Amino acid sequence: MATKVIKDGTIVTADLTYKADVKIEDGKIIEIGQGLSGDETLDATGCYVMPGGIDPHTHLEMPFMGTYSSDDFESGTRAALAGGTTMVVDFALPNPGESLLDALKRWDNKSTRAACDYSFHMAVTWWSEQVFNEMETVVKERGINTFKHFLAYKGALMVNDDELYSSFMRLAELGATPMVHAENGDVVAELSAKLLAEGNTGPEAHAYSRPPQVEGEATNRAIMIADMAGAPLYVVHVSCEESHEAIRRAKMQGKRVWGEPLIQHLTLDESEYFNQDWDHAARRVMSPPFRNKQHQDSLWAGLSSGTLSVVATDHCAFTTEQKRYGVGDFTKIPNGTGGLEDRIPMLWTYGVETGRITMNEFVAVTSTNIAKILNCYPKKGAILVGADADIMVLDPAKSKTITADTQQSSIDYNVFEGKEVSALPRYVLTRGHVAVMDGEMNHKPGWGEFVAREPNATVNTSLSKWKALTAPQPVQRSGIPATGV
Numbered sequence: 001m002a003t004k005v006i007k008d009g010t011i012v013t014a015d016l017t018y019k020a021d022v023k024i025e026d027g028k029i030i031e032i033g034q035g036l037s038g039d040e041t042l043d044a045t046g047c048y049v050m051p052g053g054i055d056p057h058t059h060l061e062m063p064f065m066g067t068y069s070s071d072d073f074e075s076g077t078r079a080a081l082a083g084g085t086t087m088v089v090d091f092a093l094p095n096p097g098e099s100l101l102d103a104l105k106r107w108d109n110k111s112t113r114a115a116c117d118y119s120f121h122m123a124v125t126w127w128s129e130q131v132f133n134e135m136e137t138v139v140k141e142r143g144i145n146t147f148k149h150f151l152a153y154k155g156a157l158m159v160n161d162d163e164l165y166s167s168f169m170r171l172a173e174l175g176a177t178p179m180v181h182a183e184n185g186d187v188v189a190e191l192s193a194k195l196l197a198e199g200n201t202g203p204e205a206h207a208y209s210r211p212p213q214v215e216g217e218a219t220n221r222a223i224m225i226a227d228m229a230g231a232p233l234y235v236v237h238v239s240c241e242e243s244h245e246a247i248r249r250a251k252m253q254g255k256r257v258w259g260e261p262l263i264q265h266l267t268l269d270e271s272e273y274f275n276q277d278w279d280h281a282a283r284r285v286m287s288p289p290f291r292n293k294q295h296q297d298s299l300w301a302g303l304s305s306g307t308l309s310v311v312a313t314d315h316c317a318f319t320t321e322q323k324r325y326g327v328g329d330f331t332k333i334p335n336g337t338g339g340l341e342d343r344i345p346m347l348w349t350y351g352v353e354t355g356r357i358t359m360n361e362f363v364a365v366t367s368t369n370i371a372k373i374l375n376c377y378p379k380k381g382a383i384l385v386g387a388d389a390d391i392m393v394l395d396p397a398k399s400k401t402i403t404a405d406t407q408q409s410s411i412d413y414n415v416f417e418g419k420e421v422s423a424l425p426r427y428v429l430t431r432g433h434v435a436v437m438d439g440e441m442n443h444k445p446g447w448g449e450f451v452a453r454e455p456n457a458t459v460n461t462s463l464s465k466w467k468a469l470t471a472p473q474p475v476q477r478s479g480i481p482a483t484g485v
């Protein structure tokens with residue numbers, strides 16, 4: 001089997017920075033050391049050799065709001081690789097009343113053209129004995145240990161608190177981890193109707209309809225319900241201080257909660273919705289919406305302090321034409337933005353180059369932390385012997401201006417248009433295959449493999465132990481008084 005060596009680079013992991021070569025064979029790292037040689041050499045002089053990015057939050061070819069998100073697994077994973085991301089995790093969404101296993105079959109069919117490795121989260125969009133029973137098969141036979149719940153999108157994907165509690169209880173029993181989209185869907189529906197009735201029909205009303213309070217309330221509610229059910233909790237797209245505060249507080253109380261800000265919320269703000277150009281504003285409509293600078297500062301502080309754990313994209317790309325479904329009624333603008341190709345250079349430029357986070361923290365929040373949470377570390381998220389050779393060789397001296405004209409995503413605009421970014425990949429390897437070389441794509445649609453993930457990760461096991469130890473116990477009494485009757 002031919003070998004490759006990444007030579008003369010600086011390895012940067014979540015906890016170490018050191019000079020060494022990396023030798024690869026049969027898709028895996030087989031040696032790390034000085035002066036290595038192999039059949040093919042990839043020169044990493046002046047570059048950082050890091051675990052490939054993992055984006056745990058994508059919606060590729062997702063049926064949503066009367067249409068489908070425009071990037072499928074082929075264009076989405078091509079965009080991912082171009083930006084240094086070597087694994088994506090997409091959400092399999094059952095229709096109301098649909099079997100979880102049937103929904104997974106649909107996602108299996110969609111993902112056959114993936115160019116990098118991928119996994120699925122299962123969404124719980126309705127509740128019944130069938131869902132309860134199928135969850136076990138999803139976990140034990142399909143290798144999926146994360147289940148998403150929407151507290152928003154009333155009348156579509158939203159689940160109620162009783163369903164949430166039942167699902168969380170079941171997941172605790174199965175050693176799996178619940179995730180939540182935390183916005184109070186009932187309040188959003190009321191606010192939206194009121195705004196429309198008052199003549200607020202434009203994209204800016206989307207932001208008015210989803211204030212930080214709806215996110216803070218739902219985050220806190222989900223945290224408390226998870227705690228009562230004895231389950232850990234992963235909160236997706238944390239966009240504001242109210243939600244971050246609930247997560248911070250829970251962490252300080254010993255609850256097992258993780259928060260995921262998006263690169264969009266970290267770097268773009270609510271002023272985008274007040275743009276005179278309807279298309280400009282509508283292209284940025286997503287849930288939760290972009291916030292102000294104070295909220296952004298809170299998210300950055302969460303990354304540097306460790307109270308927030310992962311930076312994702314929630315890549316859910318709609319074309320301008322699709323966004324125009326909502327002309328005259330902001331509630332019909334398909335919610336979602338792109339970001340897969342831009343997450344790594346944007347976070348490096350606005351995070352590492354500004355000194356907000358270190359290089360090692362950058363690796364932690366783009367790759368290693370989520371690999372641990374998803375229970376696929378060190379297969380993914382590591383530069384270690386035996387790990388998959390999913391590697392990004394980042395050249396800090398390279399730079400570009402982001403523009404839709406040259407992007408891999410299939411949509412006709414980019415929400416980061418015009419941003420100057422540095423640190424671009426010199427090479428991106430997916431299980432040893434060099435998919436990107438100096439900006440040239442050499443990816444293979446269909447190369448990507450499904451990553452199965454076992455339940456009962458260490459956090460789930462510890463939490464179950466603690467919950468069993470602190471569960472209500474009957475007091476053993478020597479004598480019980482006679483009843484008064």
Ligand SMILES: NC(=O)NCCC(=O)O
Binds near residue numbers: 059285287314336337
């Ligand atoms: N975030 C968003 O606006 N669209 C994608 C679906 C979701 O994650 O809520």
Ligand SMILES: [Zn+2]
Binds near residue numbers: 236
């Ligand atoms: Zn969401």
Ligand SMILES: [Zn+2]
Binds near residue numbers: 057058059314316
């Ligand atoms: Zn999402």
